[in-house]
Amino acid sequence: MPLRLYNTRTRKIEAFQPRREGQVSIYVCGLTPSAQAHLGHARSFLFFDILRRYLAFSGYHVTYVQNVTDIDDRSIAAAHRLGVSWREIVAGYYAEFKRSMQRLGVREPDKEPYATDFIPQIRETISALIEREYAYVASDGIYYRVGKFANYGALSNRNIAELEAGARIEIDEAKEEPLDFALWKFAKPGEPHWPFEPYGDGRPGWHIECSAMSHALLDPAGTGFDIHGGGADLIFPHHENEIAQSEPLMARPPMADFWLHGGLLLFDNRKMSKSLGNFEPLSEVLDRYDPQAIRLLFLRTGYGKVMNFTEEAMAGAVATLSRLRRDYRLLHEAAASADGTAGGGGSLTERVVAALDDDMNTAAALREVLAAASAPAAGDARERLRELRSVLNLLGIEPDDRWLASPEELPLPADLAGALRAEIGEPWLDGIDDGRTALERVVAERLAARADKDWSRSDRLRDALARCGIEIKDGKEGSAWSVVR
């Protein structure tokens, strides 16, 4: 059963077939780092990360390009506002984004082209469009002549008349038609600019960089590439415009066979976006929640569906993750003591593959993984572990040291001794700076209190420990403590 994907271009689920045997070329619209990335970005890139992993797992050699639109009105405006250069703005936000992606386990793109590194190719593309009358020079820039491209609207399923009826487009006198969009904006005083003879210095408009860079990096022959992706909010106008810019210059359209779009993430039932400002920066969400839990959260919903983020749902994902870790650790322990009878295995992988073949149904795949991880010991533990690890890897979940550590072996919270001193404030903690020593001292104090049946003191100490990130479990033989993950 081959991989089947929903193709925005045809509005159908189709069997995926790459153009070149064994190779897949993907272009995904990346970030415009003119503001902090938010959780919605994470959802989108997390999906393409899993798609990539799955294609590679299926034996394809994948070339994954994800651009950086490093020049746009917003970063210029932000630079003016903050009195720094636009390059600093972009570099800062992009570095933060990259760190977040790394924390989420999203693999680096094979190529990460910056728009401003492709100014020559952008100029070339614009010149070619002007030559063929798909573009014209106006007083404040160079525009794309939408009316000239017969297929305009095909991707997003709309027609020019409807779009004009929308009438939310500002009338710009410089343009021939309201739908025409800028390919090149002539520089105003104080704005960054690049030369473009004979038309005038300026900067690229949004959209053109993707046409120029996908052509340069994935499709020099002008015959198209395999997959073009991005968030659903890019379908119109961004991807529609990319097609309009690229296809008239191609030897053989379409620009890309498959157009894949990730569903938007809502927050408080509203779109999470820069302009609404109802988002928390991704980096802060990652501070609050385990990145692997966030990955699980997104895995549970179909990639193309609108999804609403809630703290409650997030708590559910956190619980799922800790159960998965425990199951994994138990399986790991069983595998270590197994005497190594050969096991068949393979069926979990088959079920996961079947799920992903069905338009990347990660929810079904995850369901299989969780069921297999928690299944009562059946078959060879080592084989099961090996398979579980492989399938987790496919979903981008990499068991690390913390997965194997029992809760007592996890690293202690930073400055635990100080925190405990502040919480408890009793003299016997004075001078103890080592977290572990302090912790053991508190546990011993509490045990003494319990022996005296001084329950209120015992509970007070337990609460203090809890506030410092240490959980106490009283058992038959003493009290065990564990670090709250």
Next chain:
RNA sequence: GGCGACGUAGCCAAGUGGUAAGGCAGGGCUCUGCAAAAGCCCCACUCGGCAGUUCGAAUCUGCCCGUCGCCUCCA
């Protein structure tokens, strides 16, 4: 106004013709000084509403209602 998606328990969500997965929250029990953790059990006679197709529908069709998105910068 146009185009599109979605509407399944308090929350998230799977299921797309054969009689409602799972998780979280909640409740009960075991354990405990009390907890926590863990384990067991319970928790949608029903899938926004109304018609229709069918032996049979959450799943197909039509209409209606609602929410959200795109149509302007956006993953």
